[in-house]
Amino acid sequence: MSAARDVNAAAAHWLERREFESWNEADEAALSAWLAQAWEHRVAYWRLKDAWEHTDRLSVLRPPAPQPAEAPPTRRPFRPILFRIAAAALLIAALGAGAAAYYSSNTDAPRETIYATQVGGHQTVQLADGSKIELNTDTVLRARVSAHERLVTLDRGEAYFQISHDPKHPFVVMVGDHRVTDLGTKFLVRRDNKNLEVAVTEGRVQLDTPDGRLQSPVLLTRHEAASVHDNKVFVTRKTALSLTNELGWRHGFLVFDHTTLADAVAEFNRYNQGKLVIADPATARLTMDGTFPIDGISAFTEVAQEVFKLRVERRRERIVISR
């Protein structure tokens, strides 16, 4: 029996437990402690983890995900009219605070909950099935979660999903014509204008269209991202770091890494009522690095003035940056 074989067996055992058991912070701490003991532990674990993640690909052999909209006959939950009025009042109150959830009055559909954030808002929603959704700025989504289906429709904006896996009831996110089906995972979905982006931080998801317009479903695994425009799907691999940067908003930050000023300004404008404007294309092409608070327009304009020696002018609602 070799030492390496023992270490491999231990690493495989960690992965097996992480795969099958509910994993809490104490487990994660114990694993971290084991990994910290030796480089041999780390490389063995990383190697087997990568192999196991490769077996994600096997799930393409799985029969296609069930259609989400087949609503089984269910008893409609009893909702007195007073409750609906209360919910609407709550909605109005909550909208002022930046986020809202209420039950839609569409009584023909199974119970649907709408969650929304305002510009600059950030809201975490815990669903009945244990899944968690984090809504970014200016986002609207509708959730139908019951014993029979788990369906979320993203009408606008961006959300990060941490799904409690249940193979019998796949978690489905509809974005326009496109369907994202969770196969056990954490992922990000962003919708703006006609573009859709899906990025996977853990596990895997399947991207397709219910009408079959995409010839074959696209399977995304960890650190892969798909962007869709004009019905074309582009798949890229991302580094852990760039995904972390992309998710900076979860902690209230925008992270720029060789980002053009045009893109940086577009990001700020997603979160703030006062809009930044760049006056000329040469300025728009400048690139920058840095981490800013999401509402840190003044920090950003300071950098523009001090570092890039640009001119910053306030004109009513707008802040214009130029040479």
Added chain:
Amino acid sequence: MVETFETSRGTGLFKPGAAMTASEVEAWFVREVLPMEAMLMHYLHQNWRNKSDIEDLRQEVYARVCEAAQKEVPEKTKAFVLTTARNLLINRVRREQIVPIEAVADLDELEVAIDAPGPERNAMARDVLRKLQGALDRLPPRAREVVTLRRIEGLSRPEIAQRMGISEKTVSEHLTNGLCALADMLYGDASDLRSKP
């Protein structure tokens, strides 16, 4: 219509000479080093007589390579991996006072190995499903069944145990053994597969 392209190469992701964080080391190891495993195993098999040492040697090469890379990303991964392997073999020969003449490759042979075309990283990605199926086919039947039930049908450990009529502990054993064997087949040279009980 589906278009796929790879952006990880040539973007200066891992800057030679720079230090890395722990998670960057993992990403570097998985992307840069693991695709070299077949070549590394071939080198170890050619230059080390005692086959029962090979798994230990591979592990130690990986550990030393990552340890060094965290402080400073090597410029050429392949040359760095092979040089580390060679130094390790030389040290072992000295330490263990064994003198197998052919234990350590001479330098010329090593240089040749470094210059030889490396494994195509993209080929790995492209062939991964075919490779996986091949590897899966060669697993012991019970281990294969556990992996399949988990990955394709998404069953839980108790569900698999019930379906197969075995204990949950046995399910775990099949999965851990299967995982080790799968990794060897995915990364290591198919012709040098060790047989696993």
